[in-house]
Amino acid sequence: MSYLFNTPEDQRAMLESIGVGSIDELFAQLVPDEARLHRELEIPPAMSELELTAQMQSLAAKNTACSSRPCFLGGGAYDHFIPAAVDALASRGEFFTSYTPYQPEVSQGNLTVTFEYQTFITRLTGMDVANASLYDGATAATEAALMCLEATGRRGRVVVAGSVHPEYRQTLQTYLACLGVELVTVGALDGTVSAAEVAAACNDQTACVLVQQPNFFGCLEDVEAIGMAAHEAGAMFVVSVDPISLGILKKPSEYGADIVTAEGQSLGNPLHYGGPYLGIIACKSEFVRRMPGRIAGQTVDRRGKRCWVLTLQTREQHIRREKATSNICTNQGLFALRATIYLSLLGPHGLRETAELCARKSHYARSLLSTGTRFSSAFAAPTFKEFVVRDNAGAVEQLLADAEQEGYFAGIALGRWYPELADCFLVCVTEKRTRAEIEGLASVLTSSPAGLTAELANHHA
């Protein structure tokens, strides 16, 4: 086998040094017979690299890659531009085959990256401290809520906007249910939540209010007013953001966020069918000791030389065990690295231009998809890179399937999460989409016969 070393010769010498006759005898001394498997595993036989390559290629060939056609899918996972240098640098073995920097003297590369990453995140969000990463956007938002329970000592309720990503809310629900904390969802009938309804949902046991900006529908929330409502109720204000949007939108610190979380996939990370992604979390300095996960800090070595090290570790599970701020150990370091390289390459102008292109192109797409009679914009609120389209013929599933036949990943049906939006779908337009693709999408969707009777279809044509 290609990854093993021991020749029969080696094995003989090693067994001799150990003082056993055979590997079988070694296992017999270690594993009680009643716990042994006395047959071979039922797993397909070994494959050479060539055979494995053929197998993986055949599996891959049964999939349609988003990169092979115009992709207008978003919903928390985005098809953004990834510069080649991100792949080239992040695939260096010194980065991706190392682990948590337990030995800082031989991990200064990873620690420098983590420190740079934390700096980028604090600068984009306006927060004071960021950690080294969490699993994804959903668990980041959830960990933020758990921080708020501790920080406020209020363990009764968490208030969440219905316009937060449905899977983030489901994750939050799963965790809070274990702790007996109530999750109250504020409806977003017009695509956004009202600050007055948020205020009404808060009681004196509410730990925090969680909103997403831009929200799951792409709409901008009135974050200033919601933040004020949260604080007036004595609750903390947690905002989940799209990091690309921070190239053009206000920093969450400017509208009162106490903790900011995000899905960092859009920062130079591939789609990979939903993971691994990058959970971003950053907070005001007063909450740093409740932060989950690893944090890198600057210090000096014995010779006074600047260096970096994992710090504030008394928050973590390997020291505090059941009293730790979180159970996280392995994080998403490789994707924090990719985000750091991505942001270094883009710089202030590149990130601004990316955000602006998303806004301009999706605005154009939104206007094309709300002019005719078939489609309308579901919500009036301003949107960033995603928007919700209502199909007045009410045939979303068929419409999207037809568009796929025509070579477009046109959008995401919303009915599975929002029954009242069963006639709606979410369209995402990133900087990668061209005018021709956008117009192609509009024409494919507008000319679709889905849901129309023959007569109506003729009328439309």
Added chain:
Amino acid sequence: MRNTRALSPIFELSAPGRRGATLPASDVPYAALDDILPADARAHALPDLPEVAEPDVVRHYTCISQLNMSVDTHFYPLGSCTMKYNPKRNERLASLPGLLDLHPYQSETSHQGMLQLLFELQQMLAEIAGLHVVSLQPAAGAHGELAALMTAAAYFRDRGENRTKVLAPDSAHGTNPASAAVAGFDAVTVRSTPEGYVDLDDLKSKLDDQFAVFMITNPSTLGMFEKNIRPIADMVHAAGGLLYLDGANMNAILGISRPGDFGADMMHYNPHKTFSGPHGGGGPGAGPIAVREMLGPYLPAPLVAFDGVRYRLDYDRPKSIGRVRSFFGNVGVLVRAYCYIRTYGAKGLREVSENAVLNANYLLSKVKHIFPVPQGERCMHEFVATASKIKAERGVSAMDIAKRLLDYGFHAPTVYFPSTVKESMMMEPTETESKETLDAFANALFRITEESPDLLHEAPHSTGVSRPDEVKAARQPQTSWPKA
């Protein structure tokens, strides 16, 4: 030879006007920004990021990468972490556009190949575990522990039982009690014997009617196969509880012993350890969980289902705990695990464990003369040696030895975990190391014991930076670069 300029944090390389990426001009009809995004929602200033050219970025990250030790460059016997070789073919294959460029919400018809892969992985992981139903959703080992404990809680709730305690041995990884707490249980510690086995009397005394789950790591963090595993499973089940297996150490028993067969009801895998997913400087991992049939309905949804013709995501699981994260799972890690298992096949996986255990025992046979191994003469995939003798005699600590090993070109073992052994050094060589490497490592350990304590206290000497001042870092935390 070091390029000191390129090693500076990226902020020191910034100069106004430079950039590392250009975007195309907008090709859609012009609209005023004010008509797209209201002015009061927009930022007043550009994002505060450094301005660097692409060659600077490449040189900076290339140069700092060289400050890391890694599996590609060094022997990395970090116990409990299974730092084995990460096959290059897996990287190439996981990056095929037909696997990499898939959106989590694209239609099921457009990714039947991915669903097939994940379905087959569910089946293979169930077979290796000797368990029945697998959820691939959790994002890491700790996340798998948490998801499984939530699953157990839902199971007991459904049966109308109110069980509040989760037990784990004192030698357990910190994530075990931490996961218990996040899942809303009270974490209770069970003592281990000096040899690293579960103290059966102590366990028995804690199996009351509040007891829900016993989390056992087998092979243990001391690298011992729990000799009483069957009686333990029987005790746990007789008390109406569940046995959870922390599968971080599966690398020792692939095809040799199956958790389901020795009585575990649920377990997580660490595919980033056992199945060679690269550790990425801290992550990603994945934490698939396998459970017995009766627990299957409570697992996080969706699972991948197959009706003989088509693969689909099965969300129709009314008793499911729900989601523990967004989207399907850490698919990139799972694809690599699939490649790894298919590469080895059944016989090969067994050889992996045989050679992992052989290498560890060989290293133990070389090290025990230098540092005592309290657990004895034998181990599974790893063992824990102690520096307490040399500490008492010459003041040299496990930390000193770990640091000095770096000078010899070896990553250090895991030190000071588990805390049940004083001055512990946990060594896990893995199967992807040669006898020559193990000899050289043992030789370095021996030479270190002959070196002067003063030299060792100051180690490492050759790494560019010496020991960081951790107290200063914690007292005045500086966790980001100061603003200009």
